[in-house]
Amino acid sequence: MKLFIDTANIEQIRDMNDLGVICGVTTNPTLIAREGRDFQEVIREITSIVDGPISGEVKATTTKAEDMIKEGREIAAIHPNMVVKIPMTKEGLKAVKVLTAEGIKTNVTLIFTPNQALLAARAGATYVSPFLARLNNIDTPGIDLIENIVTIFRNYDIKTEIIAASIQSPIHVTQCALAGADICTIPYNILCQMIDHPLTDIGIELFRRDYVAVFGE
Numbered sequence: 001m002k003l004f005i006d007t008a009n010i011e012q013i014r015d016m017n018d019l020g021v022i023c024g025v026t027t028n029p030t031l032i033a034r035e036g037r038d039f040q041e042v043i044r045e046i047t048s049i050v051d052g053p054i055s056g057e058v059k060a061t062t063t064k065a066e067d068m069i070k071e072g073r074e075i076a077a078i079h080p081n082m083v084v085k086i087p088m089t090k091e092g093l094k095a096v097k098v099l100t101a102e103g104i105k106t107n108v109t110l111i112f113t114p115n116q117a118l119l120a121a122r123a124g125a126t127y128v129s130p131f132l133a134r135l136n137n138i139d140t141p142g143i144d145l146i147e148n149i150v151t152i153f154r155n156y157d158i159k160t161e162i163i164a165a166s167i168q169s170p171i172h173v174t175q176c177a178l179a180g181a182d183i184c185t186i187p188y189n190i191l192c193q194m195i196d197h198p199l200t201d202i203g204i205e206l207f208r209r210d211y212v213a214v215f216g217e
């Protein structure tokens with residue numbers, strides 16, 4: 001499973017890119033708004049850091065297919081690595097069909113059922129983003145959604161890649177990897193939590209003490 005970072009924060013992206021663990025970035029209107037900066041400026045900066053797929057979403061106020069298509073072309077023109085993120089609506093599917101025919105990569109977001117993922121894939125989406133934790137938070141196992149999409153895409157050899165999204169804990173990442181998601185997009189704080197383990201810290205301290213007892217500092 002490939003790992004993307006789910007943020008529009010430049011410092012966080014730079015930090016994780018330096019570790020070599022991420023190979024793509026996803027953003028959304030909430031994440032862009034959190035930075036309080038111009039969309040194009042932030043996205044351009046991200047493309048200069050990470051050499052991999054960068055998802056930039058059409059405006060949260062855009063609902064018509066023709067407007068999504070126009071914005072999608074502008075987003076794609078920013079950099080060859082750009083992926084146009086489009087919400088899972090009827091108008092969104094129309095836009096995906098047109099953009100796909102033009103060779104523009106798309107990521108259909110806000111997927112909450114296997115049927116939505118199937119429709120997005122058939123419209124030509126390069127990626128689908130099923131949201132795991134938002135389902136967990138309404139007492140519905142989000143991992144079932146990921147597993148079902150993986151099964152359906154495998155049954156029919158569908159090439160659309162699954163980006164497991166809405167990740168709120170390291171255990172979600174493990175679950176997605178076991179379920180066979182192609183990619184997991186992870187917030188910075190969760191990537192940091194994945195690095196650490198108390199037994200690793202204790203082990204480092206024990207090695208240090210044993211070493212110093214014989215060889216000194």
Ligand code: E4P
Pocket residue numbers: 006026027028109129131133134165166167168185
């Ligand atoms: C997906 O690409 C979204 O940006 C993101 O994963 C949503 O996560 P949230 O449910 O924590 O907002």
